[in-house]
Amino acid sequence: MSVAEHDTTDVDAPVPGPRERTVSAITGEGGQELSSRAGMGAKELLREVGAVLRMSESEAAALADIEADPDEDQTMIINMGPQHPSTHGVLRLMLELQGETVLRCKPIIGYLHTGMEKTGEQLTYMQGGTNVTRMDYLSPLNNELAFSLAVEKLLGIDGDIPERAVWMRMLLSELNRMSSHLLFLATNGMDIGAVSMMLYGWREREEVLRFFQKVTGLRMNHNFIRPGGLAADLPAGWRDDVLDILEMLPSRMEEYEILMNGQPIWRERLQGVGVITAREAMALGTSGPILRSTGVAWDLRKHMPYLRYDQVDFDVVVGAYGDAYDRFAIRLNEIRESMRIVYQILDRMPQGDFRVQNKKVTPPPRARIDESMEALIHHFKIFTEGFKVPEGEVYVGIESPRGEIGCYIVSDGSSNPYRMHMRAPSFVNIQAMPHMMRGGMVADAVAVISSVDPVLGEVDR
């Protein structure tokens, strides 16, 4: 077996012919990386140090004790890079350390950039769901919900979605929140060191995924919530499956409580770590459990209700100290709130059809295609060219497990969106990380990443 010698000489000029050129020589990102302190403007240094609020340098210096920072050669800049067990995907953090203490941090993202917004402009509205559902792959149904609500508002049919479809969407979105939070508990436990938590968290999540597989046919990336309603009706016996999940979970949640926040080690590792105050969280635009951990009670389901969340009563779970322990406790209790909501949905699930009966949007049922020519034409037009959406632009925001997912669509009257932009909660929450990590230890950095619970699919889109 001959082994080609890899020379990592610098990349020479791109010669047209296919020349042997190793790719591994160019992973540096130049301007995007953490540069030394000397060559940086005061504003950028303040931002990387994490002084968020609009303060003058002197104020920030007092608060962020910049003078106490040692000079250049005592600190070490390391890479918590794209391939790292605890960065939840391909997030790359450059940390400036003095011994164990993190002084500066700069998240470098883009390692999973999939050009989804460009692809979104080539797909029709019918196919848009498949593209959007792969952004936040821990709660795909919430992405589809945001996209479908935006398209329905553009079409002007958001008023006449049948009741059953609306309640089914709420059921699926809440179950998806539970499965996403269960995965957070699993990975948060493993990141902090309770490796067995990974197994328990996944054991419950598999139950919820099995229910999704039964309803939508897939464990993930379902493309089940579509503009105009849902792809299919709930299968027979779905009520018992949901009840099984809801009966099984409370006892398991007690197990988690004993395993985790019953232990002093767990509290010691998380309390006082990654602290952020209410005004800083608001200034950075964070949303979801991070904003609520500071005490600000802001949950789109309660304060700007969509679907039928105003007819369902549940509490907004809020923290008090704004640290990693609060975020853990918020997500743990949000599973309980979601269970409360699902119980109410079970009681009030109406009968009826699961898609809007507007001919222009919904393809006719399979049986009718054989009988009527008109149904065949509708079916053909909808699936090949897609339905046309009148001109306009709209922004719809919903509450996903990580924060506010927003879908901004500009349509030019054709069947493809002219511009489709998804506002990803993790993209903004990641920008709050330098602020939380400032001054903490390296092990706390892992706890902060895990408490922010970023999903890189939606960060890089």
Added chain:
Amino acid sequence: MGAVQQILDEGLAGIEHNFVTAKIEDLIKWARSRSSWGASFGLACCAIEMMGTGASHYDLSRFGMEVFRASPRQADIMIVAGRVSQKMAPVLRQVYDQMMEPKWVISMGVCASTGGMFNNYAIVQGVDQIVPVDVYAPGCPPTPETLIHAIETLHQLIEDGEIMRRRSENNGGAGVEIFEIPAGATTSVSIGPK
């Protein structure tokens, strides 16, 4: 002295096959296939299914992949789980180069295998342009059963020496060359032996 020289070149795989060493060679292949550890190269949605396969319900440790080693030094199988973006390609190649021989690559999911549904500027259309792939797992994302089937196929390939034969035949393995397709150039897509 040919045998020692062969071992010096080929390492343990170069042992001549005879009645004395037959059992050693099979033992080596069995050991390599039954205790290969995965390098956690989780990128996107497939990584969640990979974690699901490794977790309690589907339990990859039944097949010897007890733990996903984070550092490439201690890993044998690199499961490329997810879509590989242009920015991630050099990192993937660097981690692959840093893995110790013998190393195998499973390309998990259609995005890693052929770029999947994202045929655009940002995604590398198939990870075999960067690293030599041994087994492709279809699906988006492949269910844990599909991934276990792919891993078992790889184990079988290792066990009956098929993989080493293929590598020596088409000079695959760690020595693959990469060439850059200039942007905008329309290349003919040919499917068939390289």
Added chain:
Amino acid sequence: MGQYLPIIALMVLAILFGAGSFLASGLLAPYRPNSAKEAPYECGIVPSRDNPERFPVSFYVIAMLFIMFDIEIIFTYPYAVLHGDLGVYGFVEMVSFSAVFFVAFVYMVAKGALEWGPLQRQSTGAESQANDELVARTQAAGGVRVVGLEGRPGHGEAA
């Protein structure tokens, strides 16, 4: 001489085993170096900057502390063997010997050699007052459940 035979045999076996495994792996293991394999592993990034050689002094202090106590234990081994014959005199000698070490340790801790802890950030009065105002305003609407209070100062052991 006879009583030392097992020790010598053990040492020879150890050396043989060590040398043998190095020889075998040097001889049989495939050796295909390339520059990427020799580069330090930095999460997939080709290392471009060499890190400064200087390390904060707190690591050095910890190392010295460890060596100090390590040597102390080495001296207690002979004492442990002979503590019967040395009687009370030996015991008092050993106690004073380790007391001297302990004083050095207490001094070190008092000087904060082990305080690596995170930099505490002190938020100014006006800042936290503005925060509480904002929080109170948003929670006024009700339907709010505050969690994460177990083990906090002021809140005892929650259920």
Added chain:
Amino acid sequence: MSDNGPAAETQEQLHGCPVIESRGQRVVLVPRGDYVKVMKALVADGFDMLVDLTGVDYLQMPDRNVGAGVVPERFEVVVNLLSISRRERLRVRVQVPGDEPTIATLFDVHPGSEAHERETFDMFGIVFEGHPDLTRILMPEDWQGHPLRKDYDPGRIPVQFKGANA
């Protein structure tokens, strides 16, 4: 964007900028000149949380009707604001000419806009003056071109089966 509400004679004004209706949502069309000034005024009004800032390239819709007599330009910076106290959303749209795509940064008003602006610069090439660290955020550093512009080729590799152009 034909706003479906009838163009009322006395156009609703907010800080001197026309407000239009778009599918039941309030949109303010702010000229590029006093963009930061209006944002500061809006923060005083209670819209203190910047939810999203993104760009749109209207290369293929040059003569669109932006509404309220605003001259359509090639680029548009769209800012979504949210007021927690008033539980309201407001969208701010600013026209940016194609030949000179520069606009002031919001970093001093909303520190959270720093990453959004870097992404909009990366994807559209709209330069934000005064931004502390205006570099690419999603694409590799040596990438040529701005991918989300309408004249940027999506970079599709021809697929093997004939006739498939979707």
